[in-house]
Amino acid sequence: MTEFIVVTSGKGGVGKTTTSASIAVGLARRGKKVAVIDFDIGLRNLDLIMGCERRVVYDFVNVIHGECTLKQALIKDKRIDTLHVLAASQTRDKDALTKEGVEKVLNELRDEGFDYVICDSPAGIERGAFLAMYFADRAVVVVNPEVSSVRDSDRILGLLASKTRRAELGAAPVETHLLLTRYNPVRVADGEMMSIDDVKDILGLDVLGVVPESEGVLSASNSGVPVILDDEASAGQAYEDAVARLLGEQRPMRFLDVPKKGFLARMFGG
Amino acid sequence: MGIFDFLRARNTSTASVARERLRIIVAQERSQRGAPDYLPLLRRELLEVIRKYVSVEQDAVDIHVERDGEHDVLELSVALPDRTAPAHVA
Numbered sequence A: 001m002t003e004f005i006v007v008t009s010g011k012g013g014v015g016k017t018t019t020s021a022s023i024a025v026g027l028a029r030r031g032k033k034v035a036v037i038d039f040d041i042g043l044r045n046l047d048l049i050m051g052c053e054r055r056v057v058y059d060f061v062n063v064i065h066g067e068c069t070l071k072q073a074l075i076k077d078k079r080i081d082t083l084h085v086l087a088a089s090q091t092r093d094k095d096a097l098t099k100e101g102v103e104k105v106l107n108e109l110r111d112e113g114f115d116y117v118i119c120d121s122p123a124g125i126e127r128g129a130f131l132a133m134y135f136a137d138r139a140v141v142v143v144n145p146e147v148s149s150v151r152d153s154d155r156i157l158g159l160l161a162s163k164t165r166r167a168e169l170g171a172a173p174v175e176t177h178l179l180l181t182r183y184n185p186v187r188v189a190d191g192e193m194m195s196i197d198d199v200k201d202i203l204g205l206d207v208l209g210v211v212p213e214s215e216g217v218l219s220a221s222n223s224g225v226p227v228i229l230d231d232e233a234s235a236g237q238a239y240e241d242a243v244a245r246l247l248g249e250q251r252p253m254r255f256l257d258v259p260k261k262g263f264l265a266r267m268f269g270g
Numbered sequence B: 001m002g003i004f005d006f007l008r009a010r011n012t013s014t015a016s017v018a019r020e021r022l023r024i025i026v027a028q029e030r031s032q033r034g035a036p037d038y039l040p041l042l043r044r045e046l047l048e049v050i051r052k053y054v055s056v057e058q059d060a061v062d063i064h065v066e067r068d069g070e071h072d073v074l075e076l077s078v079a080l081p082d083r084t085a086p087a088h089v090a
Helices: A016-028 A046-050 A060-064 A099-111 A127-134 A147-162 A165-169 A185-189 A196-203 A215-223 A234-246 A263-268 B014-032 B039-053
Strands: A003-008 A034-038 A083-086 A116-120 A138-143 A175-183 A207-212 B061-068 B071-078
Touching: A003 A016, A003 A127, A016 A034, A016 A046, A016 A083, A016 A116, A016 A138, A016 A175, A016 A215, A016 A234, A034 A046, A046 A083, A046 A215, A060 A099, A099 A116, A099 A127, A116 A127, A127 A147, A138 A147, A147 A165, A147 A175, A147 A196, A147 B014, A175 A196, A196 A207, A196 B014, A207 A234, A215 A234, B039 B061, B039 B071
Parallel strands: A003 A116, A003 A138, A034 A083, A034 A116, A138 A175, A175 A207
Antiparallel strands: B061 B071
16 A cells, blocks of 8 residues: 655745655655655755755656656665655746646556655645645645744645545545644743644644754755754654654654753853 | 843743734634635625615625535625614615
8 A cells, every 4th residue: 555645834944855855764764665756846856855966867747748767767765775756857837747647657656566655745835736735645744833834834734625636535534744843942941932732732733743943954954864864863863753653653752842951051041 | 041031131922922823813714714715705895785775894794605514505694883873875
């Protein structure tokens, strides 16, 4: 059984691609056969985050147009055998994606025996975002604890409930999870940032994981190594927990509390 | 909290302001979700027609769609002005 998972958010810059890359790696290093697809036509970026930008020959739109086979376009990850990347097209117009074309590619991935297909959605609610979520079985909605991101996420939750294949067929709804990113426990403690409970409460959904704001995320994207592969980074560990929960494991939330300060830092408010 | 923290300028919790604003706007947007796109325009035109005959407030027309089994029901309510107020008929 192939599971299609969309990583989406509505708002841009909240960490969709970072999340897609880390979830894909997390699943693949558990031995699952995984493909991760960049749906951001015209603004290809997943390849950079995955560190395979120089190996892109064919892309998603080439496959849809029959200009190459799916096998030719899938880039095999150098680190993990069972992980494959399908890059977005860089030059074509946004209308290059069609529902039939996307369905054809996803069906082929299913026939190839992939366990998971991660669809990295573009920002917005235009065609790319719509098609990234349309065939989904599950959705990871990436949200920052910030007003515009939370509101946009709620809009996306509405679309997941009404504009997907599952909704149209009247099948079981898309299983939806929230993933909080850029979480800063210090600012939450100071009342400057909404807490995990606030966001949970407003959106009425459970949280799959909380990824703290971490230097590791930028250095990971700088070097083209998904942050989940950085065991030192708190963000990497948080993604690892999120992947475990996605697979049904119970794990306590980490990185929600303010790191303990030393005596001097406490005295002088470090 | 450090002993010099009082020196820092502190706002009242902006996170709680964000929470309350979001509660309201999300609830409002959810109540309109799935409603046909023409509702806002329909509401405006109805208001114009009603105002030809009765002087009503800007928000006097309340309109929404409810699902009742197989049917969609368009529910429309118009708040007329107080009876004691002089009716203004064009």
